[in-house]
Amino acid sequence: MVFDFFRGSSGPQGIDAVEAQIVQMVRDSRTVFETSMSAVFGGGKSTEANQEVSQTDQGINEAQQDVRRTLMMHASVQGDVDLPLVLTYMSVVKDAERIGDYAKNLYDLAKFGVDFEVAPDRAELEGYCENVDRLLGDAADAFEKSDSERAQHLIDKADGFLDDYDDHVQAAYESQGPASDAVARTLYYRFLKRITAHVMNLLTSLVMPVDRLDYYDEARDDRD
Amino acid sequence: MPTWVRAILVIGLLYLFLVGVKLLEGGIKGLGSDFTDALFDSVSNPLSGLFVGILATVLVQSSSVTTSTIVGLVAAGVIDVPAAVPMIMGANIGTTVTNTIVALGSVRRSDEFRLAFTAATMHDFFNVMAVAILLPLELLTGFLSEWAASIANFIAGGEGLTFDSPIKGAVKWGAGLFEDGYGTVIKNETAVAVIGIILGIALIFLTLMFITKNMKVLVATRIERSLNAVLAKSGLIGMIVGMIVTIAVQSSSITTSVLIPLVASGILLVRNAYPITLGANVGTTVTALLAAMAAGTIAGLTIALTHTLFNLVAIAVLYPWKRIRYIPVDLASKLADLAVRRTWAAIAYVVAFFVVLPIVGIVVLS
Numbered sequence: 035m036v037f038d039f040f041r042g043s044s045g046p047q048g049i050d051a052v053e054a055q056i057v058q059m060v061r062d063s064r065t066v067f068e069t070s071m072s073a074v075f076g077g078g079k080s081t082e083a084n085q086e087v088s089q090t091d092q093g094i095n096e097a098q099q100d101v102r103r104t105l106m107m108h109a110s111v112q113g114d115v116d117l118p119l120v121l122t123y124m125s126v127v128k129d130a131e132r133i134g135d136y137a138k139n140l141y142d143l144a145k146f147g148v149d150f151e152v153a154p155d156r157a158e159l160e161g162y163c164e165n166v167d168r169l170l171g172d173a174a175d176a177f178e179k180s181d182s183e184r185a186q187h188l189i190d191k192a193d194g195f196l197d198d199y200d201d202h203v204q205a206a207y208e209s210q211g212p213a214s215d216a217v218a219r220t221l222y223y224r225f226l227k228r229i230t231a232h233v234m235n236l237l238t239s240l241v242m243p244v245d246r247l248d249y250y251d252e253a254r255d256d257r258d
Numbered sequence: 259m260p261t262w263v264r265a266i267l268v269i270g271l272l273y274l275f276l277v278g279v280k281l282l283e284g285g286i287k288g289l290g291s292d293f294t295d296a297l298f299d300s301v302s303n304p305l306s307g308l309f310v311g312i313l314a315t316v317l318v319q320s321s322s323v324t325t326s327t328i329v330g331l332v333a334a335g336v337i338d339v340p341a342a343v344p345m346i347m348g349a350n351i352g353t354t355v356t357n358t359i360v361a362l363g364s365v366r367r368s369d370e371f372r373l374a375f376t377a378a379t380m381h382d383f384f385n386v387m388a389v390a391i392l393l394p395l396e397l398l399t400g401f402l403s404e405w406a407a408s409i410a411n412f413i414a415g416g417e418g419l420t421f422d423s424p425i426k427g428a429v430k431w432g433a434g435l436f437e438d439g440y441g442t443v444i445k446n447e448t449a450v451a452v453i454g455i456i457l458g459i460a461l462i463f464l465t466l467m468f469i470t471k472n473m474k475v476l477v478a479t480r481i482e483r484s485l486n487a488v489l490a491k492s493g494l495i496g497m498i499v500g501m502i503v504t505i506a507v508q509s510s511s512i513t514t515s516v517l518i519p520l521v522a523s524g525i526l527l528v529r530n531a532y533p534i535t536l537g538a539n540v541g542t543t544v545t546a547l548l549a550a551m552a553a554g555t556i557a558g559l560t561i562a563l564t565h566t567l568f569n570l571v572a573i574a575v576l577y578p579w580k581r582i583r584y585i586p587v588d589l590a591s592k593l594a595d596l597a598v599r600r601t602w603a604a605i606a607y608v609v610a611f612f613v614v615l616p617i618v619g620i621v622v623l624s
Contacts, residue, residue, distance in 0.1 A: 047479045103525050104486065110519045111482045 048108050049116055052101050052123050057178045059097050059130040060236065064170040066090050067137035067229070071163050073144035074222070076151035087141045094134035101127045126239045129232040133170070136228045143225075148218040159222065165195060166226050166233075173233045177240065185240040192230050199227035261476065268472050271465045273432060275326070276425065276552035278461025280433035282330035283553055285454025288447060300624060301337060304344040304397055308389065309619035311348020316612045318463060320470075321353035322508055322545035325565055326462050329549040333558030339403045343396055346546075346565045347389045348616075350539065354381040355612045356511035360518045362605070368598045374522035375594040375604060376587065381514055381535045382611070383586035383593075388572035402571065406563035410556050426554035466545070470509040477506045481516070485534075489520075492530045497573070500537025510542035532587055536577065539569045 066087050073083060102124065109120045150159050169192055176184040206219040259267075301307040315324040328345050331337045337345075361378035364371040396402045414421030440453050474481075484499045504513045514535050520526040543566040550562035577583050597604035 048482050103489070104482075106520060106523050106525050107482050107486055107489075110516050111478050111485070 048104070048112075049119055049123070052104050052108075052127075053178070053180075055097050055101050055104075056123065056127055056130050056236075057174050059094050059101075059127070060133060060170060060174040060177065060233075062090050062094050062097075063130070063134040063137050064167065064174070066094075066134055067140065067167060067170060070137055070141035070144065071167070073141055074148060074150055075156070075160060075163070076149065084141070084145070087138055091134050091138045094131055098127050098131040122239045126236045129235040132232045133229050133236075136225045136232070140222070140225050143218060143221055148222070150218075150222075159219075162195070162198070162223070162226055166229055169230065169233055173237055177236060180240060182240045185237040189234050189237050189241070192234050195230050196227060199223040199230070203227075264472050264476055268469055268476065271469045271472070272548070273429070274461055275465035275469065276429040276548065277432040277436065278458045278465060279326055279330045279333075279549040279552045280429050280458070281436055281454045281461065282327060282458030283334040284433060284437060285451045285456075285458055286331060286334040286336050288451030288454060301341055301345060303623050304341075304393065306620055306623040307341055307344035308348040308351075308393070309616040309623070311345035311350075312352040312612065313348075313616035313620065314345075315349045315352025316355050316616070319356055319511065320463075320466060320509065321349040321511075321542055322466050323463050324349040324352065325543070325546035325562070326466070326549040327459060329546050329553055329558045329562050330458065330462075332561045333550070333553030333555040335557070339407070339557055339560050339564065340400065342561045343403055343564055343568075344393060346561060347393055347568060350565075350569065351382070351385045351389060352612065352616075353510055353542065354378070354385055354514070355608065357381060357514040357518055358608055358612075360515045361522075362608070364518075364522045365601055365604070370522040372591075372594045372598045373524070373528060374518050375597050376528050376590045377518055377521035377531050377535075378514070378590075379593050379607075380528065380532055380587045380590035381539075383589045384532075384536065384572070384576065385539070387576060387586060388568070391575060392568060392572060396568075402567050403560060403564050406567050407556070407560045409563050409567075410559040413559065414556055420555050421559070423551050423554060425548075425551040429552040462549075466508060470507050470512060473507045474512060477503075480506070485516070485520070485526075488534065489526055489530065492527075493533055496530060496533035497537035497540075500534035501541035502537075503534075504538040504541025505544045508542075508545050510538035513538040513541070528587060528591075529584070532584075533577075536569075536573050540566065540573070543569060 069083050069087055105120050105124055105127075108116060150156055153159060169188065172184070172188055175181075176188060200223075202223040203220050206216040206223070209216050301310055311324060311328075314327075315321045318324060325346055328337070328342050328349070332339060332342050358375075358378040361371070361374035364374040392402065436457065437450070437454065440457075441450055444450050444453065481503050484503060488496045488499045500513055504510045507513065517526060517531045517534060521528055521531050543562070546562040546565050547559075550559040553559075575582075576586070593607065597607070
């Protein structure tokens, strides 16, 4: 440890380490999301799955703190050299952490007893879930490669989902079915919307200046 | 700038720094005994020397510049080692002003300011306590300078006045080029000597500034990695990391100033920053040791080693016992509490302690 100073770098350092950690946070969130989905769509609920979700989410929270420490250290040592990046990552790491939180919230739905396995609209429910799952994977890849073109494409694509989720929440509110179904669908679409919005926030760091970050979790009218 | 170009630049700057020390030494010798006697008289009082050390370091914001200059003065025979010891100790105190000024930047957020000001002033309190204990002992017994002299003689391989080192030879050649350059244009010996002094001090100041700046860029990633590794650690590991980082950037102010925002934000605990600060105290003495290698006199090497021994002995006296160890931290914490309640007290402390007190001390004692 004392002689770390003299050793060559093993793995990414500084800002590179932060980028790698944020990517890993998104990938871990995807793991939580997939576990949650298998619980919501048919019996993937178990003590082990519950433990795995909790532990992974805890790991994501710790990674967020670690990223903030690393950024603070980087800013203290390097001064203003990477100031825009430090500010950007300080903001988007919160989005990466929230993705994990909402993915865990979806598992909580299964814990409450929500099970869409035999739901008449299962295909539609599952379709959105697959979209978000793909979005998480693609967003992690785009962020890892700092691919701004792909990021913009993903933002445009995901933006279209946001209205769909609101429409489904509205439909659940107006439905005449049991309240438990309406609540389950409202929360389900709400969580998917939050995950999508935070993924979009994360991706904006590749295509927008610091002052324009962090608006995709707000209504479209409030963004500009 | 590519890394290898920056590395070569640093080596070049380091060479020019050593040439600066040699030019200073040569210039002072050229002024003759009347000038050197007058200069010696002005710092013959130990307290006066201490205040000169503080004020000079506050003015140039670098103890390395002050101590390297003192090494040059001692090597030239202007000041003897016993008279230079208080000046070196003063430089140790004066260098802490930089991180205290950095801490003032957090003044608008009281919790952060309390931590930042504690982290900055614990360095002040440690150094003042070290001087309060070791300066009287040194004046009574000369134990630090005698110990340093015996090491210097051991390194030099005898008890002569000078010693040879490859650095000395190389630096002499570079300094000779400068001296021949302005010596051919200006014939007056006093003017040549004054130019040597001005050029020497300018070179010491500027080269150290650029060495620090470039070394910080070169090793920034390593500094991040090292400090990250000791964030949750205390004690010896922190001390060694503080020392290594300071040797690398040739500035204790850089090391201690980097710690201030980390402490203010709560990432680094004050008590974990404390040993890093003490390590920085030791690390910063390497610059004067390099200067002594260029000067090539036993006296110059002795005063440089005295600086190192002073900081090592201070740690040995004040750090091992828990009851004593955190007195500087606790005093700093109390001062920070006052500074949070009354912001003017923080500014008054900096101005009074680092500027007014040394000036008044020098004026009164002279």
